[in-house]
């Protein structure tokens with residue numbers, strides 16, 4: 044158990060971040076920089092009839108109003124959310140229909156307000172309903188998972204089960220809302236583009252811009268040196284960098300564009316609303332014989348994105364007869380996308396609440412129920428897990444939390460007007476890894492440098508890669524400088540799928556080991572010109588491994604519910620995770636705790652209400668979209684099991700960026716049921732739902 | 736959306752020309768102890784003056800609406816959301832940004848940090864770092880407000896306000912720091928860092 048062991052090095056860029064020296068995408072101002080401000084559509088569906096820029100161009104300092112009629116033409120790419128200002132079609136409210144560009148930020152903003160757009164509106168459909176005629180089963184959900192899977196004979200097994208749970212859970216959309224809004228500064232010079240972009244992966248942005256503008260990627264440099272959070276919403280390129288590059292090309296001057304917070308909800312992605320029906324058929328002892336997890340969700344007409352919420356049910360528990368399906372409908376709404384643990388965060392909310400309902404129905408302790416349904420092989424693939432310590436996480440968490448002191452009867456504990464309850468849920472997140480390259484170099488004076496286009500969106504990537512390099516070179520950390528965050532560096536995958544450290548670190552490790560060997564070949568004497576090695580892991584990564592690989596964990600929550608107002612406070616939250624080797628306890632714990640904090644938001648506060656009349660979200664700022672504030676967060680602990688898994692990567696790590704948000708909402712919802720006896724099957728758990 | 740003052744067709748910056756038609760003003764902001772004379776659009780906020788005109792990008796823009804605290808700076812010693820302040824209304828104001836925090840406790844020789852900055856590094860009181868400058872300036876403000884006896888929502892009032900200095904318990908810190916959002920969820924470590932310097 045590594046909980047109070049050495050805390051791990053502090054962040055290597057810590058000083059820059061606390062002194063304000065770290066520069067984010069909108070904090071580069073080349074001479075002559077102009078400012079852009081987008082104009083969002085005010086209809087839910089239809090066409091732009093005309094854009095009148097007349098009054099806008101009267102603004103002093105006005106440079107241009109880009110519209111679909113005069114904007115640079117873009118080449119087709121897979122992601123149609125990036126094909127901006129190319130035609131008159133309005134696929135959803137908030138879609139960009141013009142872009143004002145001016146010498147000053149104030150002028151650009153005033154111009155955007157003065158642009159007059161006339162539309163030909165069409166009837167729109169923004170209502171997600173379980174009986175929507177447009178629902179279909181996609182071939183694949185997000186992540187490439189099959190849209191639908193069947194094993195055994197669910198219907199018969201469910202029918203025959205001694206105990207049955209059939210419950211439907213709903214949740215509104217959720218927004219990532221990183222504190223740094225999506226921003227880019229773009230400059231064209233001699234047909235070469237330099238873009239500072241708030242992105243989780245500059246290599247992907249570079250490739251996409253090259254495709255959109257029909258140019259070689261060698262002519263494009265994208266820098267994402269410091270990124271103010273992303274949580275998935277900056278995973279692939281988003282509109283800001285495309286618009287900034289278009290405006291810079293159109294005006295001939297550098298252009299800076301930071302998307303206004305109030306526009307983000309419609310254009311940078313979100314976790315879509317999900318309706319989930321879970322049916323569990325079990326024996327009297329709680330052993331599951333039949334499991335169905337059926338997901339209904341929505342996407343936009345622009346791009347298909349299917350939140351893979353049923354996939355955790357293919358991994359978690361014994362289930363000889365299983366049905367896991369997704370159905371999706373394309374509505375006239377903003378395009379959903381990745382938000383921290385897409386599929387797992389939403390799907391485990393439903394599955395883990397259903398497990399709690401099964402525990403109540405069978406009278407089996409919720410921890411014990413999960414232990415009884417543990418499995419050494421992944422039910423869906425039949426493959427053995429490379430390592431799985433769910434049971435250890437549950438037991439260790441129960442011990443630390445004091446779980447067994449609880450009276451299992453709902454509404455059994457009160458202090459004054461507060462009802463107190465506890466709940467548990469499991470966590471899981473798949474282990475991914477992607478090919479990466481990296482370069483390691485030693486100078487004549489013995490200083491080491493490592494170059495890799497990794498991105499540090501707050502994960503501590505810069506720090507942990509420095510550790511990996513130092514360990515592989517067997518030198519102290521302060522002799523290694525790691526350079527990341529630019530497409531000019533060796534190609535690397537984006538920060539996503541909790542696999543940054545595994546993917547980049549593998550390449551860094553390989554390059555550093557090879558450099559060490561090379562130094563050895565020079566009998567330990569580095570030539571004056573230094574030595575450089577580049578490594579690529581394309582051949583090291585097995586595409587169809589014989590094992591199933593996943594991280595697991597268990598989360599325990601204690602809530603205090605005000606019996607009069609229904610207000611819920613999470614007084615304690617404790618997670619124990621098994622995610623391979625934790626490379627830096629200090630930054631690793633911050634990742635896990637930070638995700639659990641976001642899980643508290645998902646459980647109690649966060650909600651993006653789709654206004655079906657207008658076709659977009661009602662909460663469009665941080666005053667109405669409530670993310671947790673300091674006073675919402677009290678006692679949170681993250682611990683982990685020392686897990687040794689030889690089937691991962693040279694570091695033995697699994698990835699920790701997302702698992703912390705998986706299960707949190709269920710643990711809290713289960714605790715609320717225990718406290719109050721009321722089972723609310725809709726997130727977030729706002730007070731009125733308890734009082735209703 | 737922004738207001739629309741009549742366009743400035745006058746000859747240049749300052750209050751020259753027809754006063755009713757002037758859209759720029761010249762102001763002096765004393766930023767981290769240095770007077771900075773600027774001719775600014777009347778719509779320019781203190782935040783944009785810092786970031787876009789003085790290249791002091793430590794103060795962040797998270798929402799531009801006074802809802803997140805990322806832009807918190809000290810104005811005449813008090814913590815303030817600088818995105819809500821028109822620069823034209825702050826001629827002569829004393830502004831401290833994160834870049835100037837270290838100098839509040841003495842000459843920042845050899846790149847010494849303010850104790851709060853050091854505590855944030857040691858405690859890992861941030862992840863992406865975007866809310867951090869605002870958290871730090873806000874913490875400096877919160878500590879002096881408590882010392883001056885200003886109560887918060889969780890203070891049990893015996894006298895005042897202002898009353899005797901308020902000890903900064905974790906509950907007091909959490910309450911007083913709730914105007915600064917951190918989407919990375921670094922709150923437990925932020926509270927710990929502030930405790931470290933106030934204990």
Ligand code: FES
Nearest residue numbers: 799801802804818
């Ligand atoms: S930017 Fe000023 S409060 Fe958010």
Ligand code: FES
Nearest residue numbers: 862866917918919
């Ligand atoms: S550290 Fe990222 S928002 Fe606070």
